[in-house]
Amino acid sequence: MxxxxxxxxxxxxxxxxxxxxxxxxxxAQTIKLGMVNSLTGxxxxxxxxxxxxxxxxxxxxxxRGGVTVKGKKYPLSVVSEDAQSKPEFAVSGAxxxxxxxxxxxxxxxxxxxPGMAAATALGKAEVLYFGGxxxxxxxxxxxxxxxxxxxxxxxxxVAKSFVPTSVTELGVKKIGVMLPNEDVSRSIVAIYKPLLxxxxxxxxxxxxxxxxxxxxxxxxRKFQNxxxxxxxxxxxxxxxxxxxxxxxxxxxxxxxxxxxxxxxAPALKNAKGVDGFTxxxxxxxxxxxxxxxxxxxxxxxxxxxxxxxxxxTYWALTFYDTVFMMAKxxxxxGSTTDVKxxxxxxxxxxxxxxxxxxFDKDGRAQSDIDIGMLKAGKVSSVRASAM
Amino acid sequence: MDLIQxxxxxxxxxxxxxxxxxxxxxxxxxxxxxxxxxGQMLMLGAYTAFFVVxxxxxxxxxxxxxxxxxxxLGLLLERIVFRFTLTDHMQGLTASLGLIMVIENLAAAAxxxxxxxxxxxxxGSFQLGPLTxxxxxxxxxxxxxxxxxxxxxxxxxxxxxxxxxxxGQNRTGAALVGIQTSQVTAVVFVLGSAxxxxxxxxxxxxxxxxxxMAAAPLMKGFILTVLGGLGSVPGAVLxxxxxxxxxxxxxxxxxxxxxxxxxxxxxxxxxxYFPRGLFGARGKVRV
Numbered sequence: 001m002x003x004x005x006x007x008x009x010x011x012x013x014x015x016x017x018x019x020x021x022x023x024x025x026x027x028a029q030t031i032k033l034g035m036v037n038s039l040t041g042x043x044x045x046x047x048x049x050x051x052x053x054x055x056x057x058x059x060x061x062x063x064r065g066g067v068t069v070k071g072k073k074y075p076l077s078v079v080s081e082d083a084q085s086k087p088e089f090a091v092s093g094a095x096x097x098x099x100x101x102x103x104x105x106x107x108x109x110x111x112x113x114p115g116m117a118a119a120t121a122l123g124k125a126e127v128l129y130f131g132g133x134x135x136x137x138x139x140x141x142x143x144x145x146x147x148x149x150x151x152x153x154x155x156x157x158v159a160k161s162f163v164p165t166s167v168t169e170l171g172v173k174k175i176g177v178m179l180p181n182e183d184v185s186r187s188i189v190a191i192y193k194p195l196l197x198x199x200x201x202x203x204x205x206x207x208x209x210x211x212x213x214x215x216x217x218x219x220x221r222k223f224q225n226x227x228x229x230x231x232x233x234x235x236x237x238x239x240x241x242x243x244x245x246x247x248x249x250x251x252x253x254x255x256x257x258x259x260x261x262x263x264x265a266p267a268l269k270n271a272k273g274v275d276g277f278t279x280x281x282x283x284x285x286x287x288x289x290x291x292x293x294x295x296x297x298x299x300x301x302x303x304x305x306x307x308x309x310x311x312x313t314y315w316a317l318t319f320y321d322t323v324f325m326m327a328k329x330x331x332x333x334g335s336t337t338d339v340k341x342x343x344x345x346x347x348x349x350x351x352x353x354x355x356x357x358x359f360d361k362d363g364r365a366q367s368d369i370d371i372g373m374l375k376a377g378k379v380s381s382v383r384a385s386a387m
Numbered sequence: 388m389d390l391i392q393x394x395x396x397x398x399x400x401x402x403x404x405x406x407x408x409x410x411x412x413x414x415x416x417x418x419x420x421x422x423x424x425x426g427q428m429l430m431l432g433a434y435t436a437f438f439v440v441x442x443x444x445x446x447x448x449x450x451x452x453x454x455x456x457x458x459x460l461g462l463l464l465e466r467i468v469f470r471f472t473l474t475d476h477m478q479g480l481t482a483s484l485g486l487i488m489v490i491e492n493l494a495a496a497a498x499x500x501x502x503x504x505x506x507x508x509x510x511g512s513f514q515l516g517p518l519t520x521x522x523x524x525x526x527x528x529x530x531x532x533x534x535x536x537x538x539x540x541x542x543x544x545x546x547x548x549x550x551x552x553x554x555g556q557n558r559t560g561a562a563l564v565g566i567q568t569s570q571v572t573a574v575v576f577v578l579g580s581a582x583x584x585x586x587x588x589x590x591x592x593x594x595x596x597x598x599x600m601a602a603a604p605l606m607k608g609f610i611l612t613v614l615g616g617l618g619s620v621p622g623a624v625l626x627x628x629x630x631x632x633x634x635x636x637x638x639x640x641x642x643x644x645x646x647x648x649x650x651x652x653x654x655x656x657x658x659x660y661f662p663r664g665l666f667g668a669r670g671k672v673r674v
Binding site: 040041042044045085181207208209210212213214215217218219221222224237238241242245246248249250251252269 | 522634
């Protein structure tokens with residue numbers, strides 16, 4: 001037996017095998033992203049598009065080769081959990097994600113009920129969490145929340161541009177406020193009332209109604225014949241559409257509305273009874289897009305999802321640019337797992353994506369928004385900057 | 388004027404509650420089962436109306452179709468589920484809870500959670516002297532009164548209505564005198580479900596339609612069933628109007644964020660003076 005032949009062959013085989021394993025390891029490693037969203041239930045109208053935005057961004061990043069860190073390419077993959085619009089399922093979904101040690105970054109949830117529950121679970125772990133819900137603002141800037149970032153502007157930031165623009169466009173001087181009896185409503189009043197008064201508007205009435213109210217007639221009658229020329233209301237399309245519809249039926253009520261919420265749909269369905277309506281598009285106005293980036297994104301969305309845009313599609317931009325920011329931060333930091341460094345890098349960045357995104361030191365987004373308007377039957381929007 | 392308008396609002400909403408409660412109290416009266424799935428008939432009735440109206444057929448055919456469809460569904464559920472639970476009321480209650488899950492989730496999957504609305508037959512408002520009244524609300528109030536009166540006349544003046552009342556008093560006794568209890572039970576389910584379907588159409592003409600809309604009217608329906616006296620249709624109707632007025636007046640002149648509380652306060656006070664409900668029968672009732 002010629003052992004030299006065998007040893008040479010064995011060495012070559014070992015080298016080949018080692019090369020294969022090395023090549024395999026380069027492609028086998030993916031960056032696993034977690035996503036917990038309400039894919040079913042009443043909140044899915046917000047979260048389903050948001051999840052589509054994450055998946056779109058991941059798909060685009062993978063098509064260009066993935067995230068390049070220290071010369072290695074890492075494709076992204078997404079593990080998705082359904083919060084079912086309920087806090088208990090949001091928590092269990094977050095916990096399932098946390099059980100996977102490979103998941104260091106989690107995206108998701110636009111509504112405060114399930115969102116607070118999930119954030120509480122995620123906040124106890126060393127994961128970078130990008131959320132979108134309103135009450136997340138109460139968590140940011142506190143010890144233990146260094147790895148949390150909210151990708152939508154908070155009320156205070158939005159209101160600074162929304163209120164003066166709305167007052168100017170609608171020409172209101174005396175308004176009433178009508179909101180559901182929830183924590184977020186009280187913070188809305190605390191933020192908006194001073195801004196309205198600073199804009200020369202009298203806020204003469206603030207009324208809270210039970211959140212599951214369907215018959216608004218008794219509370220609307222409080223606003224009848226009070227000399228009001230406008231109302232501030234919220235906080236979701238179904239509520240506001242019902243309020244507008246019933247307000248136009250009852251008569252004797254203002255016909256101009258400022259909507260602390262994200263869609264013109266309530267006004268469009270009741271256009272005959274409304275003289276003016278403004279709303280907050282926290283990402284981009286997709287219905288009246290003149291911006292080339294927005295138009296390009298719309299085409300990409302249609303190609304990816306095989307669906308047309310709907311009134312809620314703009315929520316898909318909630319996390320879309322942030323996924324690219326996360327990827328860029330990983331590349332610049334040189335790590336896919338050092339979440340503290342990645343979070344710090346994201347907070348330093350100004351990113352010109354479909355939205356122009358920036359985060360402050362506490363993880364609060366400071367992005368420009370669009371303000372939608374319905375006046376004299378015509379729909380339009382203006383861009384408002386928070387920076 | 389404001390008081391009159393608020394009272395009319397309350398009567399309208401109370402009438403809707405009463406229309407739902409009639410079905411619940413009828414079923415309980417003759418079968419002893421609290422049918423939690425009754426609210427789903429309201430939800431499906433509303434969706435039926437939505438699809439019929441948006442298909443261009445109009446409100447009145449939608450009302451008729453919804454009542455027939457829900458009546459048929461009620462009959463189906465009675466035949467395949469509830470008739471097997473007559474000897475065990477907990478079984479019937481449990482089955483109804485399961486039906487809520489199934490129907491609600493099927494509706495959410497089929498129709499999506501997005502809220503729907505359809506154009507009411509009488510949009511806008513009209514002047515009646517110094518009063519500005521919503522046209523559709525007044526139509527709903529009128530239709531609720533028609534439905535309740537029709538139901539009352541059916542129970543009082545028809546042979547089958549008498550059989551229903553007899554079974555409500557004593558099921559065994561009714562069977563002994565030759566009443567076909569199985570057929571009467573089926574009629575009760577058809578009648579109650581049709582009423583709930585009609586209530587759904589009327590709800591849908593005013594408020595948003597979602598797969599989850601049944602919970603609130605169902606809860607009110609159960610309150611009215613207790614408040615009116617278990618098994619008492621007149622009691623459920625009177626309680627319905629009282630509840631609607633209490634909620635409307637409380638929301639208008641006190642706090643709108645405590646709306647449901649006014650109904651519960653009313654129920655507590657009423658039950659203190661009428662422990663078996665406004666028109667409740669004497670004797671023990673097992674739930």
